[in-house]
Amino acid sequence: MWALDQPCAPRAERLLADTPLALLVVLAVGAAVAMLLVEVSMLPAHAVRVVGVTAGQGALLATALAWASVSPASSVVAIALLGLAATASAVAAPGAAAYLAPALWISWLAARGQLDSLGLGTPVSLRAVATGALAGAGLSIHLLVSASRTLGVQVRVDHASEILSAIAYDVGANVLAAECFFRGALFNRAARRWPFAIAATVATAAYVLRYLVDPLLPKSPELVAGAVFYLALLGAINCWLLAWSQSLVPGVVSATLFFAAYRTLGPR
Amino acid sequence: MTLIAAALAAITTVIALDGGGAASLFRHAYLVPVVAAALRFGAVGGGLAAAAAVLLSAPLVLPEIERSGVTTEAIEGLASFAVLGLVGVLSGVLKARAGHHRRRYEILVSIQRALSDEAALEVSLARLRAALAGRLRVDEIALIVRDDERLVIAGGERVAAGSLAARVLEGGRSAFVCDTGARGRPRRAFATPLLSGGRAVGVLAVERSGDISTGERAALETIGAHVGVALENARLVSRQRRFADELQDRVGAARRELEELDRAKSAFVAIASHELRTPLTALQGFSEILAVRRLPPEEVTRLAQVMRREARRLGRIVSDLLDLSRIERGLEPALCRIPVKIESTIEATVDLFRQGTASHPITAECESALPVVDADPDALERVLTNLVSNAIKYSPSGSTVRVGARALAGGVAIEVADAGRGIPADALSRVFEPYYRVPDAAGAAHGTGIGLAVVKALVEAHGGTVRVESAPAMGTRVTVVLPSAPRS
Numbered sequence: 207m208w209a210l211d212q213p214c215a216p217r218a219e220r221l222l223a224d225t226p227l228a229l230l231v232v233l234a235v236g237a238a239v240a241m242l243l244v245e246v247s248m249l250p251a252h253a254v255r256v257v258g259v260t261a262g263q264g265a266l267l268a269t270a271l272a273w274a275s276v277s278p279a280s281s282v283v284a285i286a287l288l289g290l291a292a293t294a295s296a297v298a299a300p301g302a303a304a305y306l307a308p309a310l311w312i313s314w315l316a317a318r319g320q321l322d323s324l325g326l327g328t329p330v331s332l333r334a335v336a337t338g339a340l341a342g343a344g345l346s347i348h349l350l351v352s353a354s355r356t357l358g359v360q361v362r363v364d365h366a367s368e369i370l371s372a373i374a375y376d377v378g379a380n381v382l383a384a385e386c387f388f389r390g391a392l393f394n395r396a397a398r399r400w401p402f403a404i405a406a407t408v409a410t411a412a413y414v415l416r417y418l419v420d421p422l423l424p425k426s427p428e429l430v431a432g433a434v435f436y437l438a439l440l441g442a443i444n445c446w447l448l449a450w451s452q453s454l455v456p457g458v459v460s461a462t463l464f465f466a467a468y469r470t471l472g473p474r
Numbered sequence: 475m476t477l478i479a480a481a482l483a484a485i486t487t488v489i490a491l492d493g494g495g496a497a498s499l500f501r502h503a504y505l506v507p508v509v510a511a512a513l514r515f516g517a518v519g520g521g522l523a524a525a526a527a528v529l530l531s532a533p534l535v536l537p538e539i540e541r542s543g544v545t546t547e548a549i550e551g552l553a554s555f556a557v558l559g560l561v562g563v564l565s566g567v568l569k570a571r572a573g574h575h576r577r578r579y580e581i582l583v584s585i586q587r588a589l590s591d592e593a594a595l596e597v598s599l600a601r602l603r604a605a606l607a608g609r610l611r612v613d614e615i616a617l618i619v620r621d622d623e624r625l626v627i628a629g630g631e632r633v634a635a636g637s638l639a640a641r642v643l644e645g646g647r648s649a650f651v652c653d654t655g656a657r658g659r660p661r662r663a664f665a666t667p668l669l670s671g672g673r674a675v676g677v678l679a680v681e682r683s684g685d686i687s688t689g690e691r692a693a694l695e696t697i698g699a700h701v702g703v704a705l706e707n708a709r710l711v712s713r714q715r716r717f718a719d720e721l722q723d724r725v726g727a728a729r730r731e732l733e734e735l736d737r738a739k740s741a742f743v744a745i746a747s748h749e750l751r752t753p754l755t756a757l758q759g760f761s762e763i764l765a766v767r768r769l770p771p772e773e774v775t776r777l778a779q780v781m782r783r784e785a786r787r788l789g790r791i792v793s794d795l796l797d798l799s800r801i802e803r804g805l806e807p808a809l810c811r812i813p814v815k816i817e818s819t820i821e822a823t824v825d826l827f828r829q830g831t832a833s834h835p836i837t838a839e840c841e842s843a844l845p846v847v848d849a850d851p852d853a854l855e856r857v858l859t860n861l862v863s864n865a866i867k868y869s870p871s872g873s874t875v876r877v878g879a880r881a882l883a884g885g886v887a888i889e890v891a892d893a894g895r896g897i898p899a900d901a902l903s904r905v906f907e908p909y910y911r912v913p914d915a916a917g918a919a920h921g922t923g924i925g926l927a928v929v930k931a932l933v934e935a936h937g938g939t940v941r942v943e944s945a946p947a948m949g950t951r952v953t954v955v956l957p958s959a960p961r962s
Contacts, residue, residue, distance in 0.1 A: 207614045207629060208654040209663045209679040213636040322657070352533040398653035398660040401685045449684075452658050 221395055226272040229281060230265050237261035252296045258421070259375070260289040263383040266416075267308070270386035271315075273395065274323045280315060287311055288379055295371060302371035305378025312382060324390030330453035338456025341443045342463030349436055349467055356428070362472035369469045376465040381458055385444065388413040390454045393445050402449055410441030440464055478514075478523060481507040486530040497547035501531065501554050508558055512565035516573070520566030524559040531555070578693060581609050585701055589708040592715060595621055598708060599628040602701065610694070612680040613661075618643065619668065619676035619705060629679075638665045639677045646674035648695055650686070659683040666695045668702035675702050738909035738923070746922050749791055753784035793856060797928045798908055806935045807928075809850040813959045816844050816879050816886050819851065823858040824877055833871040836862065839878040844886055848959035853932045860925040861890040861952050867921065869894030869949065885938070885958050891951040897944040905942055906930040929954075 240257040243249040264285035271281045287308040294301030316327035354360045363369065388409050396405035414437045417423055423433060444457035485503045492498055504527040512520025535555075539548050584605035589598050599617050607615045616629030618639055625633055633639050642649050648666040655661075663681045667674035678698045680686070686694075760777045763769070769777070797807045817840040824838040847854075858877070865875040869892035876891045897905060901912045908927040926942075929952075933940045937957050944950040 207616050207679065207681060208656070208661070209614075209638040209651075209665055209681060210616055210618070210627070210630040210633050211637065212654075213634060214638040214641055214649075214651060215636075328658070348529055348533070352536060355533050355537040394660075400652070401687065449659065 224273050226268055229268050233261040233265050256292040256296050259292040259379055263379040264288050266383040266387040270324060270391040273391040274321050276320050284308055284311055291378055299367045299371045302374035305374040309378045309382055324386055325448055325452060325454035328453055330451060330455045334451035334453060334456045335459055338447050338459040342460030345440060345464050346467030353471055358474055359471045360474050361470050372469040373466050377462060381461045381465055385454055385458050385461060389444050389448050389457050406442055406445035409445055410438055413441040414438050478507045478511045482526055482530055490534055497551045504558050508562040509565050512562050513569050516570040517563050517566030520562030524562035527558055528555050581697055582700055585704050589704045592712050595626050599626055603628040612682045614681040616679045638663055639679045642667055642677045643674060650691060662686045664691055664694060666698035669699045670702040670706035675706060742909045742922060749922055753788040756784040757781055794924050794928045797931060798924045801931045807932050809853055809935055811848050811850050813846045814849045814851050814854060815846055819854050820877055820879055823855060823862060827862050834866050835874045837874060837876050841880045844879055844881050845958035847886055847956045849936055849956060857929050857932050860929050864925060865890050865892035885955050888954045889951055891949060893949040896946040896948055896950055898946060902942060902944060
C-alpha cells in the first residue's frame with residue numbers, strides 16, 4: 207500500500223508544466239505573419255482559415271502531446287499534417303479527407319503507447335464507447351430539436367459535401383485537438399490535484415472559452431448562449447466519461463456525434 | 475435508472491401531446507422521477523434527474539417564450555423547474571446525509587464488535603480492518619497501532635520512514651495526498667491518527683482511485699478517534715484481565731508456598747522435638763544412673779563421654795535454631811572473627827567425629843601452608859560439623875568421608891565429600907532452603923533440614939560461598955570457599 211510503503215514527497219509539478227512555449231510562440235508568430243500577408247493580399251483570403259486551423263488546433267494538440275512527454279518532432283509532424291489537411295480542404299472539398307492524416311498520426315502514437323497518460327491507447331470497453339455514443343446522440347437530438355424550434359435554424363442535408371468536409375475537420379482537428387488537450391491533458395492533470403468537480407469545472411470552462419474566442423462561432427447572443435450551454439454540457443459529460451472509463455475514446459465519440467449533428471444545422 | 479429515464483421521457487411526451495407549454499399541469503409529474511432519483515442516487519442523482527427534466531422540456535418551453543415573451547405562465551413554469559431542481563438536490567442531499575449517518579453508526583457498531591472480545595491485538599486489528607474495508611468503500615485500507623515499542627500493522631508489511639502513515643504517526647495530524655503518482659485514474663490517499671487521550675496511538679490509512687471528499691475525510695477522522703478509543707479500551711481491558719490472571723497465579727503460588735512452608739514447619743517441629751529429645755533422654759538417663767548408682771571409674775568416664783557428646787549435639791541443634799531464627803528475621807549470624815588456621819579446625823572436627831563414630835573412616839587432607847582465614851572459630855566448627863555430620867548420615871557404613879582444604883587465589887576451599895547415594899538433580903537447587911529435606915533422604919536418617927541453610931548463612935556471613943556437587947550413587951561433595959584474612 208502506497209501510504210505505508212512509499213516515501214510521501216510533495217509533488218511540486220505545476221499545472222502548466224512542460225508547455226512547449228517555443229513551439230507556441232513560433233505558431234503564433236507564423237499565424238500573425240500569415241494574416242499580415244493576407245491583409246496585404248500577398249496570400250489568398252482562404253489562407254486565414256488554413257493558418258487559423260494550423261496554429262489554433264496545432265497549438266492545442268502540440269501542448270497535449272508535450273504534456274504527455276511525446277517528442278517535439280512528433281508534435282511538429284502533427285502540426286504539419288494539420289496544416290496540409292487545412293490546405294487541402296481549402297483547395298477542394300474532397301481535400302478534407304486529408305484530416306484523417308492527423309487522426310491516423312495520433313492513433314499511431316497511441317498504438318505505440320506514447321499517449322497512455324492522455325487516455326489514448328489504453329484498453330476501452332464497448333460499454334464505455336456505447337455510453338459515449340449514447341451521451342453524444344442524446345445531446346445531438348436535443349440540439350437538433352431545441353435549436354430547430356428556437357434558434358431559427360433547421361436540419362439541412364442539401365449541402366452534403368460541406369457537411370462531410372466539416373465532419374472530417376471535426377474528426378481530424380477540432381474534436382481530436384480539443385479532447386486531447388481539454389480532457390486528456392488539462393482535466394487529467396487537474397484531477398490529480400483537485401476533486402473531480404473542480405477539475406471538471408476548470409477543464410470545461412477552458413473548453414467553452416476556446417469556442418467563445420473562435421472566430422468561426424456566430425456572434426448572435428442566442429447562438430452564443432446555446433453554444434455555452436451545449437459545450438459546457440458536452441465538456442462536463444466528457445470529463446465524467448474519461449474519469450469513469452479511463453479512456454478518451456468515449457468522449458471523442460460523443461463530441462464527434464454532437465459536432466456532426468451541429469454541422470447539419472443550417473439557416474431556415 | 476432506466477425506469478426514471480422512461481418516466482421522464484413519458485412525462486415529456488404527455489406534455490408535448492398536451493400542447494406543451496411552460497405552465498402545463500403535467501410538469502408537476504416530473505417531481506416523482508426526480509425525487510425517486512434523489513432517493514436512489516443521492517444529490518447527484520436528484521440534480522441530474524432535475525437537469526434532465528429541464529433539458530427534456532426545454533424544446534417545448536423555450537419556443538413559447540421566444541414566441542410570446544416572458545409571460546406570467548412562463549415565469550410560473552420556469553419557477554416550477556427551479557423548484558424541481560431544488561427538490562431534487564435537497565432530497566438527494568438529505569438522503570445522502572441520512573445514508574452517511576446510518577453508515578457511520580454501522581461502522582461504529584462494527585468497530586465495537588470487532589474489538590469486543592479479548593483476542594490478540596493482531597487478530598483484533600485484522601478483524602477491524604476487514605469490518606471497515608467492507609463499509610468505507612475504499613480500494614485499500616490499513617491500520618497501524620503502536621504497542622509499546624513495536625508497530626502492529628493490518629493491511630501492510632511495514633511502515634517505511636517518511637511514508638504518509640509514518641508522518642501521521644509522528645505528527646498526530648491527518649494528511650491527504652491528492653495524487654499518489656499511480657498511472658491511470660488519480661489515486662488519493664488519506665491517513666488520520668487513531669487518537670486516545672489526545673495522543674496518536676496509531677493510524678488509519680485509506681487509498682482510493684477517485685475522490686475522497688472533504689466530508690468523507692471528516693468522517694474518517696471521527697472514525698479514527700473512535701477506533702483509537704475503542705482500541706485503548708480493549709487494550710486496557712485486556713491488560714486488566716492479564717493483570718488479574720497474573721495476580722491470581724501469584725497469589726496461588728504464594729499460597730502454595732505458604733502451605734508448603736507450613737507443612738515444612740510442622741514437620742520441622744516434630745523432627746526438632748525428636749532431635750532434641752534424643753540427647754535429652756540420654757543426658758537424663760545417664761545423669762540419673764550416675765546420681766543413684768555407684769559405678770567403677772571407667773564406667774563413669776564412659777558415661778560422662780556419652781553425656782558430653784549428647785550435650786554437644788544438643789548445643790549444636792540449639793545454635794542452629796538460633797541462627798535460623800536470625801536468618802528468618804533477615805539478620806546475619808553473630809560472628810566474632812579472628813585469624814583462624816583452617817588445618818587445626820579441620821583436624822579438631824575430624825578427631826571429634828573419629829571418636830564418636832566407628833562406622834565411617836574419615837580422612838583429612840590439607841595442603842601445607844594454607845592461608846589463614848578471618849573467621850569465627852565457633853561458626854567455622856559448626857560449618858564443618860554440619861557438613862561432616864551430613865556426610866556420615868547420608869553415606870553407607872564403611873564408606874570413607876573425605877575432608878580436605880586447598881589454597882585458592884585469595885581464599886581457601888574446604889571440601890567435604892562422601893560416597894553416599896547422592897542428591898537428585900532436581901533437589902540440588904533446594905538443599906540450602908530452610909526445612910527442606912531431600913525426599914529420599916528424609917527416611918534414611920534423622921535431621922532437622924536446617925543444617926545446610928545454617929551452613930550457607932554462616933559461610934556467606936564470612937563473605938564466602940558454598941556449592942554442592944552430587945550425582946546419584948556417586949556421592950556428594952560440598953565445597954566451601956572462604957576468603958583469606960588480609961595480611962597486616
